[in-house]
Amino acid sequence: xxxxxxxxxxxxxxxxxxxxxxxxxxxxxxxxxxxxxxxxxxxxxxxxxxxxxxxxxxxxxxxxxxxxxxxxxxxxxxxxxxxxxxxxxxxxxxxxxxxxxxxxxxxxxxxxxxxxxxxxxxxxxxxxxxxxxxxxxxxxxxxxxxxxxxxxxxxxxxxxxxxxxxxxxxxxxxxxxxxxxxxxxxxxxxxxxxxxxxxxxxxxxxxxxxxxxxxxxxxxxxxxxxxxxxxxxxxxxxxxxxxxxxxxxxxxxxxxxxxxxxxxxxxxxxxxxxxxxxxxxxxxxxxxxxxxxxxxxxxxxxxxxxxxxxxxxxxxxxxxxxxxxxxxxxxxxxxxxxxxxxxxxxxxxxxxxxxxxxxxxxxx
Ligand code: CP
Numbered sequence: 001x002x003x004x005x006x007x008x009x010x011x012x013x014x015x016x017x018x019x020x021x022x023x024x025x026x027x028x029x030x031x032x033x034x035x036x037x038x039x040x041x042x043x044x045x046x047x048x049x050x051x052x053x054x055x056x057x058x059x060x061x062x063x064x065x066x067x068x069x070x071x072x073x074x075x076x077x078x079x080x081x082x083x084x085x086x087x088x089x090x091x092x093x094x095x096x097x098x099x100x101x102x103x104x105x106x107x108x109x110x111x112x113x114x115x116x117x118x119x120x121x122x123x124x125x126x127x128x129x130x131x132x133x134x135x136x137x138x139x140x141x142x143x144x145x146x147x148x149x150x151x152x153x154x155x156x157x158x159x160x161x162x163x164x165x166x167x168x169x170x171x172x173x174x175x176x177x178x179x180x181x182x183x184x185x186x187x188x189x190x191x192x193x194x195x196x197x198x199x200x201x202x203x204x205x206x207x208x209x210x211x212x213x214x215x216x217x218x219x220x221x222x223x224x225x226x227x228x229x230x231x232x233x234x235x236x237x238x239x240x241x242x243x244x245x246x247x248x249x250x251x252x253x254x255x256x257x258x259x260x261x262x263x264x265x266x267x268x269x270x271x272x273x274x275x276x277x278x279x280x281x282x283x284x285x286x287x288x289x290x291x292x293x294x295x296x297x298x299x300x301x302x303x304x305x306x307x308x309x310x311x312x313x314x315x316x317x318x319x320x321x322x323x324x325x326x327x328x329x330x331x332x333x334x335x336x337x338x339x340x341x342x343x344x345x346x347x348x349x350x351x352x353x354x355x356x357x358x359x360x361x362x363x364x
Contacts, residue, residue, distance in 0.1 A: 034201070038063065045361040049159040049166045053177040053229045058203035058236060061181065065206065067357035068185050068350070069198035075353065080110030087113040087363050088142040092135070093169070094120040094149050099326060099348055100169045100178070104146045107355035113363075116142060132161035139164040143363055147171075165362050173223045173292060179325055180229035182354040186347040187215070187282055190321040207237055214279050216242035218272055218306050219286035219331055221251035226325040227286055228255055235259045241266040242276055246305045248298075249288065272306055277315040283308070285324045285331050309333045313341060323347050 041063045050056070056064075074081060089108040093101050105115045118138065120126060125134055131149065135158045138145055146167045147155055152174030159166040170176040188209045189197035196209055215234060217227045221243055231251065234241060241259050243251045247270060250256075259266040269276060277283070285308055293299040307330055308322065316322075324332055324344040336342050 038066075038201070042067075042361055042364065046364045047165055048362060049162075050177050050358065050362075051155040051159050051166065051168045051171075052175045053180050053233045055177070058206060061184070061233070062200050062202050062206050064181055064354065064357050064361060065185055065188070065197070065200035067361060068181075068353040069194075069200070071353040071356040071360070072350075073198070075110060075356075080112070082112035083360060084108060084111035084113035084363055087144070088116060089113060089144050089146065089359065090116040090118060090138045090142040091146045091169075092118045092123070092138065092148070094125070094147075095170065097148055097169065099351055100146075100148065100176075103348075103351040104167075104169065104178075104355050104359075106352050107359050110352075110356060111360060113359070131158050135162050135166065144359065167358065167362075170225055172225070173228070173289075174225055175229045175232075176225040176325075177229050178355055178358060179226045179351075180233045181358070182347065182351040183226070183230050183284070183323060183325070184233060185354050186323060186343060186350045187213070187321075189350065190323075190343050190346070191281055191319070210234070210237040210239050212238060212240075213281045214240040214242065215282040215284060216244060216272075216276055216280040217251075217284045217286065218244040218308075220249045220288040220292075220302075221245045221286070222249045223289040223292040224286040224325075227251065227284065230284065231255055231259050235261060235264040235266075238263040240264075240279075242269060242280065243267070244269045244272050244276060244306070246270060246302045249302060249305075272312070274315050277312065278317070280316060281320055283316065283320065283322045285322060285328075287324075287327065287329055287331060304330055307331055307333060308336060310335050310339065312336075313339050316341065 041059050045060055089104065091101050091104055108115050123134060131154060135145055139162050144165045146169045147158055148169040149155065150172050152172040155166065155168035155171040168175060168177055185197060191213060192209045200206055221227050231241060235258060241264060243256065243266065256266065256268065288303045290299050313336055321341050321343040322336065326344060326348060
């Protein structure tokens, strides 16, 4: 490992340098120190669980973003590598999933690792085994577990029962932290370009990429774990949040209360007005979550509250983007898909890069 120059060492070395050479040495010190700082942040992620977005510091998030950019380059140029050869990921999904489950599996396979998949009906959970016992068993066979569970708080409970890392792939109406990370990567990539998203080297770089942006979340903000995690992430930065939903699907009060700070501002709306559309840099659309309603009648009353059409896009900036964690039902008209502002399929692709970064840093 490169030695870090102390002030005395720098003086001694500088005595033999011309001013130009001293500048070059200073720049080299800075680069060395930045490299060491980065490696210590990466080290801080090794072996850790991710149950909520609050588990991560901004510096750790910047490290994940930077690594995700590198994963995108690697997949584009060579498809992957063998860094995680010999490591095993177990995915435990007790709720349906296409994107999260498959992208975590692809993320592991592209780095040379292997995957075991478990679901509720194929595991001894069907015989009444507790979640804690199930994950304690599975960690005997694998290096990391990715868990989706219908109950809020289940991921933290499972992680507490384990010695190895667990990644929360969605716990009921609670959180979906890896989705928030891929949403963040997508927001910066789409609004600032790949040159910026590939170089998110620090908390400062993250803050500057997000400064002044308006992110409007629309749909089922009560039950949508993706918007819960994304709000908790974005509220750390200088952004304007707009929450648009029917009254019965409002963002939980404690999340709204925390989304107003020194930097972040937020407002709540029950209509997606032309003014809100015109000022939005990101329109983050969510599905009304039928599975969280007590009755079909209650679901039917709000299921089509907001439908994004090409006319809706016509009221938005040319530089704005529409995101959706997917799956979608009716809330985005398929006629929007051809609009360059429809970024939800690119968002889904970014999920694999971000999850590759997470596995790489956690299993390192
Ligand atoms: N965004 C998301 O969580 O999608 P899946 O339910 O398909 O995993």
